[in-house]
Amino acid sequence: xxxxxxxxxxxxxGELDAEADVGMLDYCFYDNGQxxxxxxxxxxxxxxxxxxxxxxxxxxxxxxxxxxHSSILDPNDISVRFLEHSNIIQFFNELxxxxxxxxxxxxxxxxxxxxxxxxxxxxxxSDNDSFLSRINEWAQRDTVKQRALSYFRxxxxxxxxxxxxxxxxxxxxxxNDVKAKLGAKYAGVDIxxxxxxxxxxxxxxxxxxxxxxxxxxxQIKRLNEVLDLLADNAFEDKQKRYYVLIDKLDEDWAETxxxxxxxxxxxEETKALRKIPQVKIVTALRVDLLDLVFDRTRDSxxxxxxxxxxxxxxxxxxxxxxxxLDSRVNEVYKRQYTSQGVHFSDIFPNTAKHGGGTAAxxxxxxxxxxxRDAIQFANECFLLAIGRPRISWRVLxxxxxxxxxKRIKSLKEEWAEFYPCLESTIEIVRGLDNPxxxxxxxxxxxEGLAEDIHDGDEKDPCVVVCRNLYAPGxxxxxxxxxxxxxxxxxxxxxxxxxxxxxxxxxxxxxxQPRLTNSEAKRVNSIKVHKMLRHALEIKDRKLLTEMGKKxxx
Numbered sequence: 001x002x003x004x005x006x007x008x009x010x011x012x013x014g015e016l017d018a019e020a021d022v023g024m025l026d027y028c029f030y031d032n033g034q035x036x037x038x039x040x041x042x043x044x045x046x047x048x049x050x051x052x053x054x055x056x057x058x059x060x061x062x063x064x065x066x067x068x069h070s071s072i073l074d075p076n077d078i079s080v081r082f083l084e085h086s087n088i089i090q091f092f093n094e095l096x097x098x099x100x101x102x103x104x105x106x107x108x109x110x111x112x113x114x115x116x117x118x119x120x121x122x123x124x125x126s127d128n129d130s131f132l133s134r135i136n137e138w139a140q141r142d143t144v145k146q147r148a149l150s151y152f153r154x155x156x157x158x159x160x161x162x163x164x165x166x167x168x169x170x171x172x173x174x175x176n177d178v179k180a181k182l183g184a185k186y187a188g189v190d191i192x193x194x195x196x197x198x199x200x201x202x203x204x205x206x207x208x209x210x211x212x213x214x215x216x217x218x219q220i221k222r223l224n225e226v227l228d229l230l231a232d233n234a235f236e237d238k239q240k241r242y243y244v245l246i247d248k249l250d251e252d253w254a255e256t257x258x259x260x261x262x263x264x265x266x267x268e269e270t271k272a273l274r275k276i277p278q279v280k281i282v283t284a285l286r287v288d289l290l291d292l293v294f295d296r297t298r299d300s301x302x303x304x305x306x307x308x309x310x311x312x313x314x315x316x317x318x319x320x321x322x323x324x325l326d327s328r329v330n331e332v333y334k335r336q337y338t339s340q341g342v343h344f345s346d347i348f349p350n351t352a353k354h355g356g357g358t359a360a361x362x363x364x365x366x367x368x369x370x371x372r373d374a375i376q377f378a379n380e381c382f383l384l385a386i387g388r389p390r391i392s393w394r395v396l397x398x399x400x401x402x403x404x405x406k407r408i409k410s411l412k413e414e415w416a417e418f419y420p421c422l423e424s425t426i427e428i429v430r431g432l433d434n435p436x437x438x439x440x441x442x443x444x445x446x447e448g449l450a451e452d453i454h455d456g457d458e459k460d461p462c463v464v465v466c467r468n469l470y471a472p473g474x475x476x477x478x479x480x481x482x483x484x485x486x487x488x489x490x491x492x493x494x495x496x497x498x499x500x501x502x503x504x505x506x507x508x509x510x511x512q513p514r515l516t517n518s519e520a521k522r523v524n525s526i527k528v529h530k531m532l533r534h535a536l537e538i539k540d541r542k543l544l545t546e547m548g549k550k551x552x553x
Contacts, residue, residue: 005337007347007385013328013378018057028327029062030371032320034312038063041241041280046270047307048284050314051509052250052414053372056284059314060247063282069118070243075253075262078110079164084258087192088175092215094196095208100297101215103265104272106170108223111269112230113166114244115279119234135233151226174214181214182207227275235278246283256417260296263289271310287513288418316369322360324371325378348381348391359396366400366531368493368509373531377403404534411532415492420457424449426494426536428485434538435498435527438486443478450481462488483520490515494532498525 015021037045038059048056064070083089083106092099116122120131175191182189186207189195199207235242249263263285270281294304326344333342348359357365367373380399385391412423419425428449432440450466458464465484468476489495491514496507499522506512507529515523528538 005333006387006389007382007391008336009386011332011336011382013325013332013382014375016053016372016376018055018061021058022061024328024331025058025061026065028324028331029058030320030324030327031062032314032316034059034314035062035066038280038282038312039067039241039243041278044271044274044309045312046280046282047267047290047311048282048314049287049290049311050284051287051368051370052410053370054314054316055371056286056314057247058371060245060282060284063243064245067241067243069240070245071114071118072245072247073110073114073163074248075246076248076251077163078253079167080254080258080262082164083167083171084254086171086175087195088171088178090193091191091196092211094193095204095211097208097211097215099215100261100265102174103262104268105223106167107262107266107269108272109170110163110166111244111273111281112223112226114163115230115242115276116234118242118244151223178211178214181210186210224272224275227273231276235276238278240278242279244279244281246281249283250286250289256292257296260293263293264297267293267307267310286414288415291513292417316371318361318364318369321364321367321369321371321374325360325363325374328375328378346390348378349393349396359391359393362396366403366529368529368531370509373407376406380406400534404532407531408535411492411494417459419460419462419488419492421453421460421463422488422492424452424456425460425462425485425488426532427452429489429495429528429536429538431537431539432528434533434540435525437525438479438482438523440526441482446478446481446485449485460488479521483517486520486523486526487515487517490520493529496527496529497523500524 014024018025034045034048037043038048048059050056060072064072089099116131120134121127122131178191179187186203189199189203189207196204246266249259249266253259254262266283270283273279273281294302322344329344329347330342333347344360345358348363350358363374363377366377377399380403381391381396383402384399385395388395408426412426415422428441428445429436447469449462450469453460453463453466454470456463458467462485465476465481468474469478469481486495486497490497490508493508496505497515497519498505499519501524503524505525505527508514528536532538533540
């Protein structure tokens, strides 16, 4: 590479958000083998599962740019907040009526309409009228098809409406059905949260029974017939594929409980729509959010392994991340400096340090094997190397300080729903030598943490166990508190553990995602992830020993 070329201000290997990173994704998207499976309508793989920054949104974008017929559904546009704050939903929730089937019907309707818009290009009332004329030819003398067509006749004049308007229409109809079922006897009942609270226990029981009948009477059978009708008549061309892509489910588009039940309903409907062979619903989900969904919606007989066939888990190897960094360096330098091929090793140190690997190895060891981590670290290096032709080890080490602080902040944000007090819980390992043992965390440290988070959000399991430590008559020991904290820190990726001296260290992002209580009690040795050591002032015992030996020489 020409040594006269210097790193300019603003040079980056990409943006951390897929929407802002489109320019790079168009030219150097790295396919680690998932695209083909996700595009294959015969494959059940339809839930892109990964942690924050693993590339879920990048996959959604790539699918949308490669196929002819696709649409992206943003949950922020569906007005689910209107749904959860509607009088009927609050009324039912207060009465304890399960609405899972209703949420499934909502999704089936929304997805069916989205597919019809794709297939028939329904953009306005005129398009809608043309479609309704066409579907009358489908039924002929088939009574099953006639039943399915009644659905189209009931809703067909509104198929062209926006998604949020569809949801409002469905909710209004549902409210009217409930009022009709309650009849004259309860005509004066206020169908709202406050109305439900003021009902007597006897009336609540009777209305709950009637309301449950309304939910159960939702015509799931008729909608199954609708899917059959669409498969036979609307999506019969085997050469054409249609994709509905759903992203941003981890954003704050609804309260946690509603969001979990709505996502669970979406997963069930994704399975149901496989009845239409030329159609695929592809959803991006964060690992921790899917865990939360299954935890909050788990019912009798639930078997998580039944969903494995639908999950396409994003897993990156070290070599794949190196190739991704290399392709991005090449693209950035081609755009800004030279058409000559420039590689990662031309810009970053290619020699080992402290007996370790190259700069690429150093960076990737400080990631959770996610593209976003690697790109962010490289960007921090470029920021500190402005005006230089290359990035030195000194620059790389200085960049690590900024990177480590940002990653610890991102980790807190990523897991805020599971562990609202993670910011304080992480402090339990600050300043420790690496590796350390359970005994390295003193009772004084544990008590200090318990005081810090005692009044925190009780959704956090660490808050609950710390409160129990001080509860009158409690038999919770310091050891039990420590085990719960280790389980939490392991789950989010702050620490890796060795259960026995014969084991290797396991990490949640590489090996098993969670520790059991029994495993946490038996932990033999603990390491803080390299990504966070700088921010948490963790001292590497092995490195300090080696440096001490050199100083003696």
